[in-house]
Amino acid sequence: MKRRIASHYALIDSRLERNIIVEVEDSGRISAIERTEDIDRCAGVEFYPGILIPAMINAHSHLELAYLRGAIAEGSGFAGFARAIGQVRGNYTPEERIHAAEVADARMWEEGIAAVMDIANDDLVMDVKRRSKIEYHTLFEHFGINNNDVERLESLTKRYPLSSVTPHSTYSVNDSSYRRIATTGQAPLSIHFEESDDERALYRHEGSLWEWYERMGWECDFLDYGTPAARIVASTPRHRRVALIHATRVTEADIVAIEAHFDIKPTWVVCPESNRYISRLTPPMALLRSKTCEIAIGTDSLASARSLSMVDNMRQLGDIPLAELLTYATRGGARALGIDDRLGSIEVGKCPGLVILRGADLQSLRLTPESETYRII
Numbered sequence: 001m002k003r004r005i006a007s008h009y010a011l012i013d014s015r016l017e018r019n020i021i022v023e024v025e026d027s028g029r030i031s032a033i034e035r036t037e038d039i040d041r042c043a044g045v046e047f048y049p050g051i052l053i054p055a056m057i058n059a060h061s062h063l064e065l066a067y068l069r070g071a072i073a074e075g076s077g078f079a080g081f082a083r084a085i086g087q088v089r090g091n092y093t094p095e096e097r098i099h100a101a102e103v104a105d106a107r108m109w110e111e112g113i114a115a116v117m118d119i120a121n122d123d124l125v126m127d128v129k130r131r132s133k134i135e136y137h138t139l140f141e142h143f144g145i146n147n148n149d150v151e152r153l154e155s156l157t158k159r160y161p162l163s164s165v166t167p168h169s170t171y172s173v174n175d176s177s178y179r180r181i182a183t184t185g186q187a188p189l190s191i192h193f194e195e196s197d198d199e200r201a202l203y204r205h206e207g208s209l210w211e212w213y214e215r216m217g218w219e220c221d222f223l224d225y226g227t228p229a230a231r232i233v234a235s236t237p238r239h240r241r242v243a244l245i246h247a248t249r250v251t252e253a254d255i256v257a258i259e260a261h262f263d264i265k266p267t268w269v270v271c272p273e274s275n276r277y278i279s280r281l282t283p284p285m286a287l288l289r290s291k292t293c294e295i296a297i298g299t300d301s302l303a304s305a306r307s308l309s310m311v312d313n314m315r316q317l318g319d320i321p322l323a324e325l326l327t328y329a330t331r332g333g334a335r336a337l338g339i340d341d342r343l344g345s346i347e348v349g350k351c352p353g354l355v356i357l358r359g360a361d362l363q364s365l366r367l368t369p370e371s372e373t374y375r376i377i
């Protein structure tokens with residue numbers, strides 16, 4: 001049995017097109033994309049009001065933190081947020097944490113997410129991900145200025161398929177651990193990057209991160225690189241696929257240096273809801289777009305977001321053409337994970353999953369407060 005599916009618009013090759021019928025096999029494989037003059041006259045077409053898009057890719061989340069929904073006050077700032085996570089973490093049982101992950105996972109599936117680039121510190125919720133219909137790529141994050149024990153995470157990756165190790169950031173990992181991770185394997189790296197001014201200030205021996213490390217007596221052996229961006233360029237192999245998360249304080253010079261270094265264009269993963277929640281900063285959309293960067297969207301975790309809604313994040317990115325926003329949320333994330341040959345776009349031969357965006361203004365092609373997505377395949 002084949003289903004023939006149509007909507008007011010369909011996202012095809014990063015454009016919103018009218019009069020498209022997508023033919024799908026039982027397996028979810030797209031067998032044909034037809035262009036017609038008059039959908040109303042075509043027999044056997046399921047018509048859904050709205051916009052037909054491939055299932056989305058959430059390019060940055062921490063499913064294991066779902067239990068912290070609402071636990072940390074909004075606007076506490078970058079350092080305040082990190083401190084608060086440490087304080088509330090111990091207040092929940094493993095069962096509560098696993099249950100919260102199950103609820104968040106089910107919600108993401110219904111909203112139409114096909115795959116997640118998911119950060120983890122341990123394997124508590126790996127079973128939730130294994131049972132999920134969503135394809136999780138787990139990146140175990142290494143951090144700790146004095147922590148050289150990359151082996152702990154490497155041994156976890158041997159136990160779980162689709163898992164790898166990544167450095168947490170350019171301010172929380174020492175030189176040898178960073179280099180070891182960056183030169184091991186082929187999986188994408190996901191690096192929290194320039195989320196606050198303190199990250200760059202650290203390299204000048206200033207700011208609250210620097211003061212905190214001074215108080216703790218922690219010595220950084222990577223400050224001679226000069227800036228977070230210069231460190232990435234100097235210590236990450238050119239061939240590595242890299243996702244840079246947040247980048248709210250990135251400069252044009254940083255972007256130019258990083259884009260010039262890598263053979264595969266890096267993906268800039270923006271998380272506007274998380275930025276709003278923590279620091280009231282916004283992603284550098286004008287800068288990233290002016291440099292024709294590859295962009296994807298991450299929801300981050302429920303510790304720093306009201307919901308894991310991709311549409312809510314798109315809405316917060318400002319006045320950007322809808323086709324472009326939808327491309328960030330679909331093909332952008334698939335590229336970040338290197339799975340764009342299978343997921344993230346409506347193309348014959350792929351099984352991307354199909355989703356309807358409803359409640360958008362179909363005249364102006366803009367999102368409205370009522371816009372939302374739901375999965376049909």
Ligand SMILES: [Zn+2]
Pocket residue numbers: 060061062119192245300301
């Ligand atoms: Zn994160």
